[in-house]
Amino acid sequence: MKTWILILLLCLAPQVVLAPPKTFADDQPYLEVTAPANRKLQLLVAPPTILSGAAAPEVAKELADLFSFDLNLAGTFALAPAGTRPDNADLVLSTAYSASVSGLTVECRLFDRALNRELTAKRFTGTLKDLRRIGHAFSDEVLRAVTGLRGPFTGKIAYVVKSGRGKEIYLMDYDGRNPQRITNNGSININPDFAPSGREIIYTSYKKGNPDLFRRELFTGLEARISARSGLNATAAYAPDGNRIALTLTKDGNSEIYVINKEGRELARLTHNAAIDVSPAWSPDGRRIVFNSDRLGKPQLFVMDADGTNVRRLTTSGNYNVTPRWAPKGDRIAYARQESGGFQIYAINSDGTGDTQLTTAGSNEHPRWSPDGRFIVFSSTRDGGSALYIMRADGTGQTRVSPGKGGDSHPCWSAPW
Amino acid sequence: MRKVLVGFLCCLVFAGCASQEAAKKSEPVASSATTAPAAPEAKQAPAIVESAPATPAPAPTAVAPKAEAPAQAVETPAQPVVSDSGNKAAPAALQEELQKIYFAFDSAELTQESRDALSKNADYLKNNTAVKIRIEGNCDERGSDEYNLALGERRAKAAKDYLETLGIPSDRLATISYGEERPADPGHNEEAWTKNRRDEFVIIK
Amino acid sequence: MKPLRMRKNSYPGPGGMLACSFLLHVALLAIVVTFRLYPEAHPLAEETYYVDMVSLPVASPAKGTPAPTATTQQPAAPQAAPEPPRPAPQSPAPAKAAPPASRPSMTYPTAKTKPTTSKQKQVQSDETAPTGAEAKAFQDRMAKLERQAEDRRQADVLARLRKGTGGKKGAPTGSGTQAGSDYAAYIHSRLKDAFVDTIASQTKSPQVTVRLVIGPDGRIAQYKVENSSGDKMFEDAVDRAVHVAERSFRKPPGGTPFEQGFVFRPQGVGLK
Structure with missing residues (x-):
């Protein structure tokens, strides 16, 4: 008999302990209050x-x-x-x-x-x-x-300005005010990326001949050449932990993606492929990397684990998809697709669904998320020369923020200063 | 017996449901199904009592934005390091003998024309054994600049590999990619693009 | 009939088994009924409660819409509620019209058992007039309800005038014994009016469930967010709606606190 009592208790116990919280009197159902949602x-x-x-x-x-x-x-x-x-x-x-x-x-x-x-x-x-x-x-x-989520407006935007035959890195307020030149070496300085702290940038410069990777503290101006391997040291991206950097090196004869630490020591080679592998970008949790490869013939986006395993194709439409960037929330990946007449910016879910075109006017490239994920900053030729624009993550509110007349590209939005 | 078992299973199923429900709720409600509302919890009810209108007292938090600005420390113009894709030391005449080669869009494949040009360049290098060259891969502006850095590298590498098969030692051949950063023709048309998808051969010694 | 030889000692015999089984079933049934553990995915969405606008106890609301119908943009006056052209009053009322006619008062249990078809028709009637016999039945029913509501309204107004409280437009008129339903509908309509002016969200289908306790003084004694989809802007909008609505609350009837749960969501979201 004890057994049966036990079984009975077992049956009833969860009901008693986990009495459903939404209990209410029979004559008191929840009343529904609705209103049209299209209100701001x-x-x-x-x-x-x-x-x-x-x-x-x-x-x-x-x-x-x-x-x-x-x-x-x-x-x-x-x-x-x-x-x-x-x-x-x-x-x-x-x-x-x-x-x-x-x-x-x-x-x-x-x-x-x-x-x-x-x-x-x-x-x-x-x-x-x-x-x-x-x-x-x-x-x-x-x-x-x-x-509940802080705005990104105190962040800075680092970007590249065409200057004669070269390119220089500049810094400006997010709205285009206070442009400040950071490099001034007359050479080609490209691919700026902020450290997660927003206080440092890494960029690739040809100032010593080879495209090497430099790391620069913005407040002190101190700078170190952290990767000067033979060939490209380019398209570098800070990991969310601020200690690792993914980048493209061609030291082994072909462009491959590697991970180095902040000081430039090689930690791992992630790709082993005869194709072009460039433009790595980290997922916000640092566990995955999206990158661009033409291993299937045309440049497409792929996602792999941060150790180089588990590679799978992300984009399946479009012939030429490049420069991916993972949203801070982790759900979306923005990238540029070449179509007739130039590039357009798209965003796709990190599982490959929900591919959405965000821009239509002119040629639009280099999408980068604001640190809060609300906005995407990008470069566009819609008004003639290349200039920087901001839009909301859904593509609305496209607004020019470039201070110059043209020749601005490759923006990157820092964490709040 | 079966009924007991079924009952037991049902209980389990419902228990499962109940626990799911419970998990969904963030804070369980006092499950008073029939009783009149109990004494209101004091800790709840934020600002239900007519809150006093905000006083114009000074703001609660005082934040002084840090005055530090990024170091103006702008680099002083460095020595004009970057070779202007030509080397002043090398006589223009010699440089002229090295032919450029051209590529199709998004391609690093050598055409027959390119192979012929490379053969001539190889002959030149064989006749001038002291000369070292740098092969500069370039792209047109249409592709992605990041991708084109790699594409330019591949174009330079393609020429280097071919020259090596023609017997030029690899230590006389350096490569660099400028991607689309060094157009030969700044135009924005097919003619300019055709000229820009190229390898240049620059004498560095 | 000896499934458990090993435990013969504890086997309670067929009678005991039957008793156990019976007990279990009763317990299970009790649980299911008590806690409404029906195997439905979204019981809240299904149980949406609708009141005919014409049957509202609020005579002429101080402001805004009186009833929790599907559309909030309806004019306030009950006469202007669902749109079907007024039928001839003497058209024979089909059997379908019987339930509402025999409904004693607008208490919740009655209202809840109202067939959902009525709701659908109501929604439908906002756009296109219903057709056929169904429509006719519906119109008849509406007419009857309206007549009833009109009578009740006049009686209410008279009663209020006699009591000298005629100035309180839109006040609930329930006595202590029938506390609840009328007052709930009244609070509901106040919240709805306020929510139209405060709604805001940053996610696609936000939802917030709150439980209100309104004290005998007509002020909110407890405001408890029971469940939220996590949209802060929407939570704040609900908070605003409750606070705005509170300013127009009357005291609950009978001098007893009034408790009610409300589910807030954008129109058309979460409904099937």
């Missing part, structure tokens, strides 16, 4: 006010314009037109500043009208030179407060 949060960027001291209309305008640009690009909000009454917005971004020769103080607040409380507030101090950085920092914060 209404955000009002209130005109900046004076905290103390004299008015500085140019400061106020720059701040208001910056917030509007950043938060409009984010796609998360519908920006209320200037002059809208605060009652008609969900969120009100208000700023107050005091600007003088000696310094700048900016107080930013994001107020939620429905909840009747501040979602976030920050006070920044600096100099007038820091104005845009302060603004971008609060834009980042607004996105964090509203979506």
Whole structure:
């Protein structure tokens, strides 16, 4: 009899212990509340006010314009037109500043009208030179407060500028402001990639003759040539751990993908193939690498484990698919496909499904994700010369950010500074 | 007996369902199926009481953006290291004797024409045994620049391999790829592209 | 009939077996019924509750839509609800119209057992007029309901006037004994109105389940997110809707706290 009691208990125990949490009284079913989904949060960027001291209309305008640009690009909000009454917005971004020769103080607040409380507030101090950085920092914060994921607007973009017969690496704010030349050697400097910290870049330069790989600290300007193997040392990509670098070397007679450490010591050779293997890019967990190979005749994208095993083809349509980059969230891979008349940017799920075209105008190349995965920065010829553009991950909101007249390419978006 | 077993299985099945349900929920609810609402939990109810309007007090967090800017440390123009695809030491006349070879789009295969040109280049190198050359692989601008770096390398390698089969020792042959970074013709048309998909042979010694 | 020779000592005999089996079955049935463990993938989606707009207890809502119908953009006035042309009042009511007519009051159990076909028809009627006998039956039923609702409304208004509380438009009128359904519908409509103005999301099919306890003072005593698909923007939108709606809440009838669960989701998502 004990056995039966035991069995009975066994049967009932889970029911008792794991009593379904969604229990409710019979006369109290869950009521469904629905609303049309095509609504965006209404955000009002209130005109900046004076905290103390004299008015500085140019400061106020720059701040208001910056917030509007950043938060409009984010796609998360519908920006209320200037002059809208605060009652008609969900969120009100208000700023107050005091600007003088000696310094700048900016107080930013994001107020939620429905909840009747501040979602976030920050006070920044600096100099007038820091104005845009302060603004971008609060834009980042607004996105964090509203979506839970910080914005990328304080990140920098490294890119390549054509300069005479050579190419130089530049750095700019994500919106194209403050372009700064990083290299100035008159040679060819290409393929910049940020370390995950955003404080270092690696790039390939011909300045010593051979295309070698250099690593450079942006703040100190210190630089080391970390790979000068015979032949190509190119298309290098930092692993998410910041310690390893995948790149293409031709030292063994054919272009193959290798992994080296930050100091340049070879850790592994990943491909063994008579074909071209270039443009490796890491998955965000560092376990896989997507790369470009013409082993089946035409350049296509392949995914392999980070030790070189388990190679499988990723792209199956298109004749010429190149420059893959894995999204920070890990689900999507952006790349460029050559079609008649140039390149277009596509994104595909990392399992090979969901191939989607994102650009149509002009020729568009070199897609790179913003560190939060919201945006893709790329180069496009739609307005004549090659220039840098930003779009949301779904292809909407394509906006030019290049500061120059043309000749900008190969962007790379850093983590927030 | 079978019924017991079936009952047991059913129980297991439902137990399985129940545990799945439970796993889905992030926080289990007090399973009061019939009772009137119990005393409201105090810890919940965020800001349900009419929250006082936000005071205009100073912002809670103060963040001073770091003033550091990237080191202006811009490289001073280095010595013009990069060979301008020609070597001033080598007389232009000698350089002229080395013929360029051309390729089809996205191809590193040597055409018959290319083989003929390479044979002449090999003859030249045999007659000038002190000369070392660098084979520079180039591509047109249409392909991907990253892929073209490798393609240029392959084009240079193709010429090098052929010259070696013609008896030129490999230590006299260096290779480099410029990808699409060094067009011979800056144009954006088929004519320019044809000229740019090439190997150049540069005397380095 | 001796399947377990080895355990003959503990074998309870055929009678015992039967008893055990019976007990188990009863227990199982009880569990299934009590906890609604029906083998359905999305019971919540199936159990969506719909109320005929005409049968709402709210006479003239202070603002917005009164009823949890499939479409929220419907005009507030009950007369303007489902669109079929008004039929002649004296057309014979077919058998189908009987259940709603005999419905005592708008309590939940009744409402829940309402056939889903009615809901489908309602949705359908928003776009194209139903056809055939079915449509006619539906129209008849609607007319009857409307007449009933109209009568009830007038009675309510009169009663309120007598009590001197006529100014409180849209207030629930249930007494303490029938607490629940009317008030639930009222709160529901308030939430729905508010949600239209706060909804926002960053994922494709977000869903948030919350449980509200409204205290005797008409304020929210407990706001508990029971389940969420993890879309912060959507969670916040629900939070906003609840807070906006709370401003227009009345006290629950009978002076007792009122508890109810709500599932928030974008229109057309998660429904089959």
